[in-house]
Amino acid sequence: MNQVKIFADSTCDLSEDLIKRYDIGIIPLMISLGDKSLKDGIEVSPQQIYEWSDRTGETPKTAAPSIGDVIDILTPYVNEKRPIIFFGISEAMSVTCNVLRLAAENMDYPDLYVIDSKNLSTGIGLQIVRAAELAMKGCSVTEIIEDNNRINPKVRASFVVDTLTFLHRGGRCSAVTALLANTLKLKPKIAVINGKMDVAKKYRGNQKSVILKYVSDLEEELKNAEPDRVFITHSGCSDDVIDEVKGYLMKLHIFREVIVTQAGGVISSHCGPNTLGVLFISK
Numbered sequence: 688m689n690q691v692k693i694f695a696d697s698t699c700d701l702s703e704d705l706i707k708r709y710d711i712g713i714i715p716l717m718i719s720l721g722d723k724s725l726k727d728g729i730e731v732s733p734q735q736i737y738e739w740s741d742r743t744g745e746t747p748k749t750a751a752p753s754i755g756d757v758i759d760i761l762t763p764y765v766n767e768k769r770p771i772i773f774f775g776i777s778e779a780m781s782v783t784c785n786v787l788r789l790a791a792e793n794m795d796y797p798d799l800y801v802i803d804s805k806n807l808s809t810g811i812g813l814q815i816v817r818a819a820e821l822a823m824k825g826c827s828v829t830e831i832i833e834d835n836n837r838i839n840p841k842v843r844a845s846f847v848v849d850t851l852t853f854l855h856r857g858g859r860c861s862a863v864t865a866l867l868a869n870t871l872k873l874k875p876k877i878a879v880i881n882g883k884m885d886v887a888k889k890y891r892g893n894q895k896s897v898i899l900k901y902v903s904d905l906e907e908e909l910k911n912a913e914p915d916r917v918f919i920t921h922s923g924c925s926d927d928v929i930d931e932v933k934g935y936l937m938k939l940h941i942f943r944e945v946i947v948t949q950a951g952g953v954i955s956s957h958c959g960p961n962t963l964g965v966l967f968i969s970k
Contacts, residue, residue, distance in 0.1 A: 691822040691831060692764050694773040696752070696783050697727040698953045699811040700920050705946070709819035714760055714773075716783065718952050719748040726756075733922060733955035740956075747956045751783040757790040761799070770798040770828045774815045774835075776953075777882035778803045800828055802835060805882035808954050809918035809946075809966045810844030816916070817968075838968055843908060845878040845887060846920070846964025847901045849894045876901055877958075895928050898963050902932050905965055909941055913968040916944040921963040922955045932963065942967075 694712040695701075706713060715726040720739045725731040727749075740746055764771055775784040784801050791799035804811040814835055821831045874897040878887035888904075890897040909917070919932055929947055936945045950958065 689767060689769040690825065691828055692769045692771045693815055693819045693822055694771055695811055695815045696775050697951050698776040698807055699774070699815055700808045700948050700950050700954060701812045702948050705816065709816055711815055711819055712760065714752050714757055716752055716953050717750040718956060719750065727952040731952050733950065733952055736952055736956055737960055749953045749956055751781055751786045754786055754790050754793060757786060758794060761790065761794070765794055765796050772800045772802060772818060772828060772831055774802045774804045774811055774818065776807050776811065777805050779882040780807065800832065802832070803882070805839060806842055806844050806879050808844065808950060808964065809920045809948055810842050810879055812918060812948070813842055813966060813968055814839065841969040843969050844964065844966045845876055846958065846962050847874050847876050847890065847898055848958050849874060849961035850959050894961050898928055899931060902935055902965055906939070908969065909939060909967065911970050912941060913970055914942055916946055917942045917965060917967040919945065919947045919963065919965055920950055922950040922958055923960045924963050928963070932965070
């Protein structure tokens with residue numbers, strides 16, 4: 688039997704090293720900078736997005752991949768008759784999962800299974816790394832999907848944003864909310880709940896102190912986490928902040944792996960620079 692191939696979209700924010708280690712296929716979403724439509728992680732970087740956004744006062748538009756691109760990427764695995772499981776960004780935020788379903792219909796390939804991660808960033812990454820580990824052990828599609836059904840509701844994804852400007856530009860919060868938060872130096876904790884982003888808490892202060900408070904506030908939840916791994920995912924935070932957060936998590940002696948990843952173009956477009964999240968699976 689052919690080994691199951693695990694795919695995800697580019698919003699999973701896994702590093703090249705992890706993608707190679709777990710043999711994960713990536714389908715890039717599209718990012719529009721004005722009249723240019725570019726592939727996330729291939730044709731545009733977060734830094735280019737920030738520079739364009741600061742210069743124009745606009746936020747990039749993000750879109751699902753085209754069916755044609757999806758078919759091109761999947762065809763070699765379809766030709767090998769490998770079962771494919773695709774994990775996509777929450778269907779409450781994007782139509783990407785539907786594009787994959789349409790691609791499967793167009794290719795007349797029933798062995799493409801589409802999973803709504805109900806998450807974003809390494810909230811997806813946690814699920815696909817786990818699925819890829821099972822695939823490498825020779826587990827079947829059914830076994831992998833059943834495992835994901837069990838852990839999907841237990842994924843804990845949250846992050847603290849430095850400014851609401853980018854979320855406002857992308858239509859994720861009102862101008863009044865953004866103005867008040869920025870004026871009062873409020874730094875919201877955004878949590879993914881039932882596949883949607885929501886403000887879970889508000890902090891005040893400089894971003895470094897807010898991030899460290901946010902992480903320490905998670906300690907009780909972290910003590911009840913699955914010990915395999917925890918992700919620190921950020922959009923260009925300083926090395927000293929990242930090192931402090933990593934050191935804090937390592938001193939808890941809970942996780943076998945503390946993995947640092949940088950957010951890709953889609954997540955960076957909506958959250959802006961200096962955002963940091965800690966993501967894990969609860970027991």
